[in-house]
Amino acid sequence: MSDSQTAPAPLLTAQDFKSDIKPIWCPGCGDYSVLTALAKACAELARPRARIALISGIGCSSRLPAYTNVYGFHGVHGRALALATGVKLARPDLTVIAAGGDGDGLSIGGNHFLHACRRNVDMTYILMDNQVYGMTKGQASPTTAPDWCEGKLTPTGTGIAPVAPLQLALAAGVGFFARGFAGNPNELARLIVAGITHPGFAVIHVLSPCVTFRAEQRGWKQAVHGFDGAPATDPATAMARFAGDDGFTTGILYASATPPFMPERQMTMTAADFDRGFIV
Amino acid sequence: MDIAHMNMDGTEIARRDARAGAETVSLAIIGSGGAGAMRAGEILLDVAAKAGFFGLMCRAMGPQIRGGEAAALLRLATAPVSSPDDHFDLLVALDWENFSRFAAELPLAAGSLVLTDPDEGEVPAAISESGARVAALAMKKLARTVPGGRVNVIALAAAATLIGLPVPLVGEVLARQLGRKGDAVLAASAAALALGEEVAAALPPARRLAPPPAAAGARWVISGNQATGLGALKAGIGFVAAYPITPATEVLEWMAPALAKTGGLLVQAEDELAAINMVIGASFAGTPSLTATSGPGLALMSEALGLAVASETPLVVVDVMRGGPSTGIPTKSEQSDLDIAVHGLHGDAPHLVLAPNGIGDCLFTTQWAVALAERLQTPAIVLSDQALGQSRAVIAPPPSPPALPGRLLATAAEADHYQRYAVTASGISPMAVPGMAGTTYVADGLEHTPRGIPSAQASDHHTQLAKRARKLEAFDYGAAWADIEGEDGDEIALLTWGSATGPAREAVRRARREGLMVRLISLRLLLPARPAALAAALAGVRRLLVVEQSHGRQFHKFLRANYDLPAEVAVLSRPGPLPIRPAEILARLVPWE
Missing domain, CATH: 3.40.50.970 (Thiamin diphosphate (ThDP)-binding fold, Pyr/PP domains)
Structure with missing residues (x-):
């Protein structure tokens, strides 16, 4: 294996982290800005492209890896965090980023979200939330408000309370949680850099409007407001501080010092040594 | 007391074994949770191994987490054994609790010996009806006569004595396992062993093992x-x-x-x-x-x-x-x-x-x-x-499979024009792994182009489907695809797979010993199917018996879907959990003799 870290590191621009493939996203989709912010963050961190692995599941936002120039895996629906966990545990030297939407991460992949939070493997999860299933043409997602009636499967609304990603993550023991807005890619890039730099599992919850099925999300521009205070370092404080949050507070909302999960490995034996244990 | 049993002298033990030595002895130790039946079985297997024998121990358990019924099902032999035997020669019941739950897993024959503790209640009807001899051994009472004595150690010593395993070796294995528990525990186990051996001398004889092979070689x-x-x-x-x-x-x-x-x-x-x-x-x-x-x-x-x-x-x-x-x-x-x-x-x-x-x-x-x-x-x-x-x-120490070259990795020469899913003659494309510079790609579950870019085009789909099929079909799997025993000219074959191979292997050996020439074919590689290789393996075979452990004849259907079979095919297919026994297979072969 050639090792790009041993080669002189060329200075890469954000553009170098983007591929030549044209996204399938609709014009005006928030995910374009997420791609831009991610590329910017990677350039800022000056990590070699070959040392970054970007893992996704299924959905509009999960198409992200193809539009970058790093190693990527576009897997099955809901399992991005599990696959990314395998990458990072097998190769701690890599910078591992998982990405996907609210349906992928909080519905079909909800269990993995919980366990990724509590396992605290050193990787970053970009959760692009548009409160709708776009790829299947506009059904309610786990973050959709109960009275949204435009989903054809739920014409009178879902009638059930949406998932609150921040509270869910805190309850599951997340180590880092930031919220960004696709309409502010510079802030988002800073949050992604902070997440990647954070030692442990970092959730970057991105409000990423779907202008096709949720045209009213164009109004998020006016709704978002920044949190500039020092992030809470214990879950109880964070939980209390954001108990009445409207979901539009952006910034680093929580950052704990919980050490990341990375089991020690030893090389004290070879496979052949284990024969001895079975010999009569 | 039989002096031979007390004698540590090797020649004396050999003489004793020669009196009624069998190539193989099967025994079961059963008991309710905590009685230690499974533990006793494991120790007997270790003892047999140290004494130079081969053997097999299967476990019959209920669903309970702790306790419940448990049976250690052993077969000890002078040569490697591939499956449980047709019946048990010796059944040691520490108690009869929940016996009905696994009675069907304990076939007995008229010559079998059953040891029962008279304080643990009546011998179940299924045992009486089997025609096996029943002998009483008050294991629990005996254990109580030894301070710290355990029922399963009494049973262990009795069983070892009856089948001709050296009790001193049982003591050695036990001592090694109990070593950390202190001298009192060791003394108790030694006393219980001696007592078990002593009382076994008064029991009716059970089938005894012949001496172990002089040079059994390395064993695991x-x-x-x-x-x-x-x-x-x-x-x-x-x-x-x-x-x-x-x-x-x-x-x-x-x-x-x-x-x-x-x-x-x-x-x-x-x-x-x-x-x-x-x-x-x-x-x-x-x-x-x-x-x-x-x-x-x-x-x-x-x-x-x-x-x-x-x-x-x-x-x-x-x-x-x-x-x-x-x-x-x-x-x-x-x-x-x-x-x-x-x-x-x-x-x-x-x-x-x-x-x-x-x-x-x-x-x-x-x-x-x-x-x-x-x-x-x-x-x-x-x-x-x-x-x-x-x-x-x-x-015997298991062999190693043929060495293969490892994963075909991309090289630096491919940098900057790398195609992860390049269409190659073998179907195998060089694989880059993260860390390699210049070969970044996105692995994708979406159908893709050779470069790995998502594609819904017919040509890409057809090309990649064919490539993925070709790499498996075109590969040379060598001789390990199946185990084949037999000779040219065998007109009957057993075709089987997985754990059903054990009894099939024994059935074939018994058949051949009796002059019925039967070939064994056990498929190790199920997919991709190897029609040409199986056709060659079946050359000359006119009658085929398929052996498998499923209700729905899954293996037979798999064979029908993938292979040409001889004209006459019979199927021995039965669901679990009872193991298929060699005699059942033989019984299906005999009409073809």
Whole structure:
């Protein structure tokens, strides 16, 4: 294996982290800005492209890896965090980023979200939330408000309370949680850099409007407001501080010092040594 | 007291054994939870191993976590044994609690001897009706006469004495295991052993083992699940993610500390969906990876197996099969996951399916499966089962599979124009792994172009489907695809797979000894099918008996779908949990004589 870290590191621009493939996203989709912010963050961190692995599941936002120039895996629906966990545990030297939407991460992949939070493997999860299933043409997602009636499967609304990603993550023991807005890619890039730099599992919850099925999300521009205070370092404080949050507070909302999960490995034996244990 | 039993002198023991030495003796020790039946069985197997014998110990257990019924089912022999025998020569019942739950697993013959504790109630009707001889041995009372004495140690000494295993060796094995528990415990066990040996002298004789072979050679004591773990380790597995499930858990329990000492890692995942996806991620990152599960877990993994096929990510899933469907019979064996292993993936998804056909072969087949998966960049399913996985055997050291070149990696020469899914003659495309500069790509479950870019075009789909099929079809699997025993001119063949091979192997040997020339063919490689190789293996065969342990004749249907079979085909197919016994197979062959 050639090792790009041993080669002189060329200075890469954000553009170098983007591929030549044209996204399938609709014009005006928030995910374009997420791609831009991610590329910017990677350039800022000056990590070699070959040392970054970007893992996704299924959905509009999960198409992200193809539009970058790093190693990527576009897997099955809901399992991005599990696959990314395998990458990072097998190769701690890599910078591992998982990405996907609210349906992928909080519905079909909800269990993995919980366990990724509590396992605290050193990787970053970009959760692009548009409160709708776009790829299947506009059904309610786990973050959709109960009275949204435009989903054809739920014409009178879902009638059930949406998932609150921040509270869910805190309850599951997340180590880092930031919220960004696709309409502010510079802030988002800073949050992604902070997440990647954070030692442990970092959730970057991105409000990423779907202008096709949720045209009213164009109004998020006016709704978002920044949190500039020092992030809470214990879950109880964070939980209390954001108990009445409207979901539009952006910034680093929580950052704990919980050490990341990375089991020690030893090389004290070879496979052949284990024969001895079975010999009569 | 029989002086020969007390004598430590080797010649005396040999003379005693020669009086009524058998090549093989089967015995069962049964008891309710905590009685120590399983422990006693394990010790007897170790003793037999140290005494120079071969053997096999299967476990019959109920679903209880602690306690419940348990039976250690042993067969000891002067040569390697591949399956349980037709019946048990000796049954030692520590008690009869819940006996009815596993009575069917304990066939007895007229010459069998049953030891019963008169204080544990009447001998069940099923025992009386079997025609076996019954002898009373007040094991519990006897144990109480020794301070700290245990019932199962009395039983152990009696059983060892009856079948002709040296009791001093039992003492040695016990002492080694109890070593840390102090002198009082050691003294109690020695006293109980002596007492058990003494009282056994007054019992009716049981079938006794002939002397062990003069040169048995190196032997191992290993379970199928341990052998699977060791095979995986030898093949270079560096990452395991799995979710606990019976009867596969011992594969994981063995591998967790072994991986930690060899630079690898085992992760307990939150579910099987996570496990298989973690394995895909680790393999994508360049580490040979594996998971172990049972039928329900394999069902949960099947979507991601499709991803591994499409993204050409090597990995191995070991399915230690149990009775199904659904939760079924988790503690007992069945060969009924063949259908899902072969057909359970969505889309056209060529992959490997292999099956070990013996306890030692769990090592060979798992090691080979990893090597094949790595070489062919594909998922491989290994179908072991409870009868292999949770049984321990004394065997000759298992052989190693043929060495294969490892994963075909991309080179620096491909930098900047790298095609992850390049269409090659072999169908195998050089694989880049993260860290290699200039060869970044996105592995994708979407159909893709050679470069890996998503594509819905017919030409890309057809080309990639053909490439993925070709790499498996065109590969030369060599001689390991099947075990074949027999000679040209055999007109009858047994065709089987997996754990059913054990009794089939014995049936073939018995048949040949009696002059009925029968060929054994046991398929180790189930997918891809090898029609030309099987046609050659069946050359001259006019009659074929298919042997398998499933209700739905899954193997027979699999054969019909993939192979041309001779005109006359019979099927011995029966669901678990009862093992197929050699005599049953022989009985089906005799009419063909």
